[in-house]
Amino acid sequence: NAGVTQTPKFQVLKTGQSMTLQCAQDMNHNSMYWYRQDPGMGLRLIYYSASEGTTDKGEVPNGYNVSRLNKREFSLRLESAAPSQTSVYFCASSELGGKVRDEQFFGPGTRLTVL
Amino acid sequence: AQTVTQSQPEMSVQEAETVTLSCTYDTSESDYYLFWYKQPPSRQMILVIRQEAYKQQNATENRFSVNFQKAAKSFSLKISDSQLGDAAMYFCAYRRTGNQFYFGTGTSLTVIP
Numbered sequence: 752n753a754g755v756t757q758t759p760k761f762q763v764l765k766t767g768q769s770m771t772l773q774c775a776q777d778m779n780h781n782s783m784y785w786y787r788q789d790p791g792m793g794l795r796l797i798y799y800s801a802s803e804g805t806t807d808k809g810e811v812p813n814g815y816n817v818s819r820l821n822k823r824e825f826s827l828r829l830e831s832a833a834p835s836q837t838s839v840y841f842c843a844s845s846e847l848g849g850k851v852r853d854e855q856f857f858g859p860g861t862r863l864t865v866l
Numbered sequence: 867a868q869t870v871t872q873s874q875p876e877m878s879v880q881e882a883e884t885v886t887l888s889c890t891y892d893t894s895e896s897d898y899y900l901f902w903y904k905q906p907p908s909r910q911m912i913l914v915i916r917q918e919a920y921k922q923q924n925a926t927e928n929r930f931s932v933n934f935q936k937a938a939k940s941f942s943l944k945i946s947d948s949q950l951g952d953a954a955m956y957f958c959a960y961r962r963t964g965n966q967f968y969f970g971t972g973t974s975l976t977v978i979p
Contacts, residue, residue, distance in 0.1 A: 793971035857911035
């Protein structure tokens with residue numbers, strides 16, 4: 752099992768450019784998440800998808816959109832990148848909330864720089 | 867909203883010694899789970915230990931143990947016999963019934979040889 756995979760690992764964008772971060776998991780998890788990690792801020796939730804077909808905003812959704820393409824894949828799109836979106840982005844997955852003991856499994860992260 | 871607080875941005879410990887990382891959280895729920903994650907320089911998030919709120923017994927995983935004080939809403943991580951490989955950022959996380967996880971801001975642990 753590959754677990755949670757993310758592409759790309761690194762990306763540099765110019766202000767105003769768009770891009771999509773891809774995430775896939777092979778653990779048959781229902782829930783998937785996108786976080787951003789900034790120094791001193793910990794992990795902040797951007798969007799999550801509790802199950803296939805649903806998405807919900809997290810703490811910092813502005814400037815982002817998501818698509819739950821199927822049970823395996825959950826993508827994050829930046830329509831018009833801004834320097835404030837320079838960050839490390841993590842995708843994660845977990846079982847549905849009924850099994851509260853289940854932890855999140857994380858991808859390796861994408862380091863995004865917006866110039 | 868739930869909040870998780872890690873009041874120690876940085877900690878250091880001598881190799882082979884013991885260190886305790888602090889975490890407090892705010893919740894009105896009675897049923898929830900708490901986690902400690904480790905993030906080494908590779909950036910990969912690794913689960914260290916978990917604690918069920920309904921269990922009074924503190925969780926232990928080899929050199930890692932927690933001190934869970936439910937009434938005080940405190941969840942500290944103790945690392946015994948610290949090793950160089952323990953150097954990392956450590957995040958405390960909370961999950962209640964549902965799908966959202968809440969993370970603290972992290973504690974950077976340095977292990978001194």
